[in-house]
Amino acid sequence: MNRLDGKAVVVTGSAHGIGRAYAERLAADGAMVAMLDIDGRRNDEVAARIRAAGGSALPITTDVRDFAAFKSAVDRAAAELGRLTGIANNAGMLNVVPITRCAFEDIPDAEWDESFRLNTKSAWYGCKAAVPHLRANGGGSIVNVGSSTIFRGVPTRAHYVAAKAALIGFNRTIARELGKDGIRVNLVCPGSTLSEEDPSEATVRMREEVAKTRCIPRLERPADLVGTMSFLMSDDSAFITGQTFLVDGGSAMH
Ligand SMILES: NC(=O)c1ccc[n+]([C@@H]2O[C@H](COP(=O)([O-])OP(=O)(O)OC[C@H]3O[C@@H](n4cnc5c(N)ncnc54)[C@H](O)[C@@H]3O)[C@@H](O)[C@H]2O)c1
Secondary structure, three states: OOOOOOOEEEEEOOOOHHHHHHHHHHHHOOOEEEEEEOOHHHHHHHHHHHHHOOOEEEEEEOOOOOHHHHHHHHHHHHHHHOOOOEEEEOOOOOOOOOOOOOOHHHOOHHHHHHHHHHHHHHHHHHHHHHHHHHHHOOOEEEEEEOOOHHHHOOOOOHHHHHHHHHHHHHHHHHHHHHHHHOEEEEEEEEOOEOOOOOOOHHHHHHHHHHHOOOOOOOOEOHHHOHHHHHHHHOHHHOOOOOOEEEEOOOOOOO
């Protein structure tokens, strides 16, 4: 018996990085995983690898910033998997390239809006899309994804940190609204994670600097986050809701 046998979970941002690791681990733990990503080609490849390893993976191309598209992807996932027991709203970061690294007062207006659209509003969309299916299931687990930067503050990233921090209030509110339906809502906050598939030396150096601030002073990798996600999607966490899980090796504490 695997921990997630019988679970049917949507993971967004599943084609790369940490989301890919979530999809792989949830499938390895027995869940049927619907993988939603904007990068359809890569998402299909990752899903094929999960299936080749014996897991269940349904890749669906979508943009989590578009509610109609996101909802139709979640509806399709629930229909094809037969039910929905959870959603991990992981897609995020800042896919404005290049990000303008500047003082808060110089952040371009459009970049501020894009950060909230991708990091905050998409989580609201994901919850709205998933909740009817979770109610129909008799309950379920929502995991939104924040960042340890909320607790540390990171110069030049005010729009990203503010967008992620908003999820704490959002989560606590909807946890109170949804508890009576058996739906739990938690926030996972990764630390600076080497999620890049082919990181430059500068990226590794930047992430190593953060590693020095940790109780456990080493690089964080996607594998460091997947156990927490599996736990939150499982019945082992059935009485935990409205909480914020900081998974960063003890850099920030709250
Ligand atoms: N890597 C870190 O250091 C770190 C630290 C704290 C929090 N986080 C958070 O963890 C999550 C994953 O981070 P990551 O480093 O794996 O990111 P990543 O950029 O490596 O991967 C993001 C994934 O989301 C997909 N995606 C992007 N925009 C999308 C959209 N509009 N619709 C659908 N899919 C979309 C991408 O194709 C990609 O597969 C993000 O929410 C990020 O903010 C990351």
